[in-house]
Every structure is written in structure tokens, then in C-alpha cells.
Amino acid sequence: MQSNTVLKQATITASSTPKEELPFTLQDLKAAIPAYCFEPSVWKSLSYFFLDIGIIAGFYAIAYKLDSWFFFPIFWLLQGTMFWALFVVGHDCGHGSFSKIKWLNNLIGHLSHTPILVPFHGWRISHRTHHANTGSLETDESWYPVSQSKYEQMPWYEKLFRFNLPLLAYPLYLFKRSSDRDGSHFMPNSPLFRPSEKWDVVTSSTLWVLMVAFLGGLTFQFGWLFLVKYYLVPYVVFVMWLDLVTFLHHTEPDIPWYRGDDWYFLKGALSTIDRDYGFINPIHHDIGTHVAHHIFLNMPHYHLKTATEAIKPVLGEYYRCSNKPILTSFIRSYWACRFVADQGSPVYYEPARIRAKTKA
Numbered sequence: 001m002q003s004n005t006v007l008k009q010a011t012i013t014a015s016s017t018p019k020e021e022l023p024f025t026l027q028d029l030k031a032a033i034p035a036y037c038f039e040p041s042v043w044k045s046l047s048y049f050f051l052d053i054g055i056i057a058g059f060y061a062i063a064y065k066l067d068s069w070f071f072f073p074i075f076w077l078l079q080g081t082m083f084w085a086l087f088v089v090g091h092d093c094g095h096g097s098f099s100k101i102k103w104l105n106n107l108i109g110h111l112s113h114t115p116i117l118v119p120f121h122g123w124r125i126s127h128r129t130h131h132a133n134t135g136s137l138e139t140d141e142s143w144y145p146v147s148q149s150k151y152e153q154m155p156w157y158e159k160l161f162r163f164n165l166p167l168l169a170y171p172l173y174l175f176k177r178s179s180d181r182d183g184s185h186f187m188p189n190s191p192l193f194r195p196s197e198k199w200d201v202v203t204s205s206t207l208w209v210l211m212v213a214f215l216g217g218l219t220f221q222f223g224w225l226f227l228v229k230y231y232l233v234p235y236v237v238f239v240m241w242l243d244l245v246t247f248l249h250h251t252e253p254d255i256p257w258y259r260g261d262d263w264y265f266l267k268g269a270l271s272t273i274d275r276d277y278g279f280i281n282p283i284h285h286d287i288g289t290h291v292a293h294h295i296f297l298n299m300p301h302y303h304l305k306t307a308t309e310a311i312k313p314v315l316g317e318y319y320r321c322s323n324k325p326i327l328t329s330f331i332r333s334y335w336a337c338r339f340v341a342d343q344g345s346p347v348y349y350e351p352a353r354i355r356a357k358t359k360a
Contacts, residue, residue, distance in 0.1 A: 021264075021267065022266060022267060022318070023316075024314050024315070025266070026265075026266050026295070028314055029295060029296075029311050029314055029315070030296070032310045032311050032313070032314050033296070033306075033307045033310045033311060034306065034307075034310065036303070037299055037300075037303035037306055037307045037310075038296070038298070038299055038303075039300075040097055040098060040099050040100060040300045041300070042099045042101070042104070044300075044302060045089075045092065045098045045099055045108075045300065046108075048089055048285060048301075048302075049086075049089045049108055049111075049112065052082060052085050052086045052089060052112075053086070055082050056079065056082045056083070056086065059075060059078055059079045059082065060079070060230065062075070063075040063079075063229075063230065064230075072229060072233075075234075076233040076234050076237055077237060079234035079237070080233070080234040080235070080236070080237020080238045080240070080241065081237065081238075081241060081280070081283060081284070082283075083116045083234055083235065083237070083238035083241075084237075084238045084241035084242060084245075084284055085283055085284045085285060086112050086115075086116060087112065087113065087116060087118065087238065087242060088284055088285045088287050088301065089108065089112045089285065090108070090109045090110075090112030090113040090118065090120060091127075091287070092285075092300060092301055093105040093106070093108050093109030093112065093120075093124075094109055094120065094123065094124035094127055094128075095127075095131075095297050095298055096298055097297070097298045097299055097300045097301070098300070106120070106121075109121075109124065110203075110204065110207055113204075114204075114207045114208060114210075114211050115211065116235065116238055117171075117208060117211060117212070117235065118174070118208075119174065119185050119186055119201070119204040119205050119207075119208045120204045120207075121197070121200035121201050121203065121204040122174070122184075122185030122186060122190075122192070122193075122201050122204055122205065123174070123185060123204075125192055125193055125197060125200075125201075126141050126142075126177075126185060126192050127141070127142075129141045129192070130142050131269075131294065131297050132265070133268065134250075134268045134269050134271055134272065134294055135256070135257055135258055135263060135267065135268030135269070135270075135271030136257075136258060136259075136263045136268055137257050137258065137259050137263075137340070137345075137347070138259065138260070140268075141177075141178070141181070142173070142178060142246065142250075143178075143246060143247055143249070143250045143251060144178070144250075144257070145257055145337070145339055145340040145347075145349055146162075146179050146180075146339050146340075147339060147340060147341070147342045148339045148340070148341060148342055148350075149342050150179065150180070150339070151338060151339040151352070154179070158179065162178075162179065163338060166243055166247055166334070167239070167240040167243040167244055167247075168236075168239060168240070168243065169243055170239050170242050170243050171239060174186070177192075185201075186201070186205045186208065187201070187205075188201040188202055188205075215227060215231060218231075241284070244326075244330060245277075245284070245287060245288070247330070247333070248273070248275055248326070248329055248330060248333065249272050249273065249275075249290050250271065250272055250273075251333045251337045251349070252273050252320070252322070252329075252333055252337070252349075253332075253333070253336045253337060253348060253349050254320075254348065255271050255272070255273060255320065255348070255349070256271055256346035256347070256348060257271065257340055257345075257346060257347050257348070258271075258345045258346050259344070259345035259347070260345065262345035262346065263345070266295070269291075269294040269295045270291065270294075270295075270315070270318050270319075270320070272290050272291055272294050272320070273290065273291070273320040273321065273322055274288060274289055274290055274291050274308065274319075274320065274321040274322070275288040275290070275321075275322050275326065275329065276288060276322070276323050276326075277326060278326075285301045285302070286301055286302075286304055286305055287301065289301075289304040289305055289308055291308065291311075291315075291319060291320065291321075292304050292307040292308045292311060295311070333349075335351060336349060336350075336351045337349035337350075337351070338350065338351055338352040339352070
């Protein structure tokens with residue numbers, strides 16, 4: 001299966017890393033980090049989960065009590081943001097950084113992801129592929145660049161969601177994946193999954209269907225307006241948060257992408273960037289602290305800031321961080337990052353308008 005091949009390739013390549021290409025090793029970085037940063041606390045992790053659930057429940061209670069169109073726009077923004085925070089808790093579960101107890105990770109992962117229509121195991125496995133191949137043009141899973149020739153051949157509807165409506169792309173990705181990748185996050189026979197993962201995928205997909213059925217029951221009982229007010233609009237805000245943050249994790253004009261033997265795990269893991277979301281940072285569990293997360297994906301989110309400060313002196317110029325306003329960064333990358341050159345490694349994003357002028 002594809003996921004097997006991808007993971008084996010990542011392991012083999014990482015184990016044969018040519019040390020001269022980076023002035024530090026994975027072991028150097030790990031040694032710089034306090035040992036406790038790699039130890040999840042069940043109670044601390046659970047506290048974040050129950051805090052998010054409690055806030056979400058509180059917002060629902062307030063919105064239902066007020067039932068005011070003056071309040072609903074505020075509610076949509078707040079609740080959609082909390083849906084995104086809950087997703088990040090499930091994200092830790094998918095990495096095994098929520099706890100060292102597998103059944104607890106799976107339980108909280110499903111409780112975090114199913115209500116926001118994310119198939120936990122399907123997403124967990126594809127996200128594992130992304131982390132094992134970050135920065136690789138051939139095998140990365142999400143938000144990887146397309147080549148210039150691919151960009152020029154893409155049909156209009158594919159360009160629409162990939163480049164014109166990137167903040168609404170996630171639901172489509174769950175069903176169809178990204179460019180040049182076949183499969184679905186819901187089907188156990190998808191190239192994403194190993195045969196041994198069949199029942200995990202079936203379980204998550206079944207729970208997803210039950211959640212859709214529950215929403216259908218609410219709609220039948222209370223009408224479409226009820227669904228729109230209390231679920232659909234917050235869900236769209238959540239999708240926009242997810243797409244915005246994940247897009248900005250890996251989409252920047254000076255982030256390198258690699259081909260073939262020029263790629264290996266640590267070099268690829270550094271092809272991401274830390275971003276500052278201001279007061280949102282603690283709300284979405286510091287997910288913008290992304291470089292350390294990609295190097296050590298099993299580290300709980302509440303230790304990422306400490307780990308980042310520890311490895312920055314070791315990384316030196318290889319550490320990427322942006323303190324620019326998020327909207328400014330998004331607009332810049334939206335226009336400047338369309339495709340990469342058909343050949344070469346490393347390569348960098350280029351804006352379509354510049355290449356068009358060059359060709360002319």
C-alpha cells in the first residue's frame with residue numbers, strides 16, 4: 001500500500017541522512033530539550049479537552065438563551081474558533097502526544113473530531129504520512145506545491161478550490177485528497193491506508209455517518225434555520241481556521257521543497273514556519289509553534305514553546321519564524337505561492353504572474 005511505501009522510504013532516508021548537509025543532527029536537537037517536554041500528562045491533556053468542551057457548551061447555552069440575531073455573528077466566530085481548538089486536542093490524540101494510552105487517545109480523538117465532522121482515524125493516518133514526508137514534492141500529503149506544468153494543466157474547478165478558495169478546501173480534501181493523490185479518508189480500501197487499518201477507518205467513518213444522521217435529525221425536528229444558526233456557520237468558521245493555519249504552516253515564498261534523494265526527514269521537517277496568532281495562541285493550544293512539532297511530533301502541545309526556545313540556538317538560521325500579522329502573511333502567500341519549477345531541488349514557490357511574464 002502507498003502509506004507503507006511512504007513510511008518505509010521516510011525511515012530509510014532519515015536513517016541514512018548525510019550529516020554534512022545540516023550542521024546538527026536529530027540527536028543534537030533532542031539533547032537540547034528538557035526531558036520532561038517529551039512526557040505527556042493525562043490530567044493536563046484531559047483538562048484542555050474538558051475546558052474546550054465546557055466553553056463550547058457554554059456558548060451554545062448563551063446563544064440558545066439569547067436567540068438574538070445581534071449575538072449570532074459573535075457566536076459563530078467564537079464557536080467556530082472553539083471547534084478549531086477542539087480539533088487541535090484531537091490532533092494531539094492522533095500523534096499519541098495526548099497520552100501514552102492508546103485507547104484513551106482514540107476515545108478522546110473521536111470525541112474531539114466526530115462532532116466537527118472529521119473522521120479521526122482517516123485523518124490521523126493521512127496526517128502521519130504528511131509528517132513522515134514533510135517538504136517532499138513527491139510524497140508529502142497536504143499543502144505541497146504543484147509544478148508549473150501541472151498548474152498550467154489543472155482544470156478550472158481544481159484551481160478554484162486550491163488557489164482561489166483555499167480556506168474552504170478541507171471538506172473536499174477529506175473526500176478527494178489533494179492534486180495527484182488518489183483516495184478518500186472515508187474508504188478503508190483507499191491508497192492512504194494499510195490493510196491492517198481497515199477497521200480503524202470503518203469505525204471512524206461509521207461515527208462520521210452517525211454524526212451526519214444526528215444533524216439530519218436535528219434539521220428534521222427544528223428546521224434548516226436551526227442547523228444553520230447553531231452548527232453550519234460555526235463549522236464553516238472552523239474549516240476556515242483549519243485551512244488558514246495549515247496553509248500558513250507550509251506556504252511561504254522562502255520555504256524550500258525537495259525532490260528525490262535531496263530530501264530526508266530532518267531537512268524536510270524544517271520546511272515549516274512558526275507564526276504568532278497573538279491572543280489566539282493559547283486558545284488554539286499554540287499550534288502556531290510548528291517547527292518543534294514537526295521535528296518531534298509526539299511532543300504535547302503544552303511543551304512546544306519550551307522546546308522551541310531550547311532548539312533555536314541549535315537551529316540558528318535554519319529556524320523560521322514570522323511575527324508579521326496573520327492576514328498580511330496569508331495575502332502575501334496567497335498571491336506569491338502558486339507553483340514550483342518542474343525540475344531541480346530545492347525549489348521555491350513562484351507567483352504565476354511573474355512566470356507568465358518571463359515566458360512572454
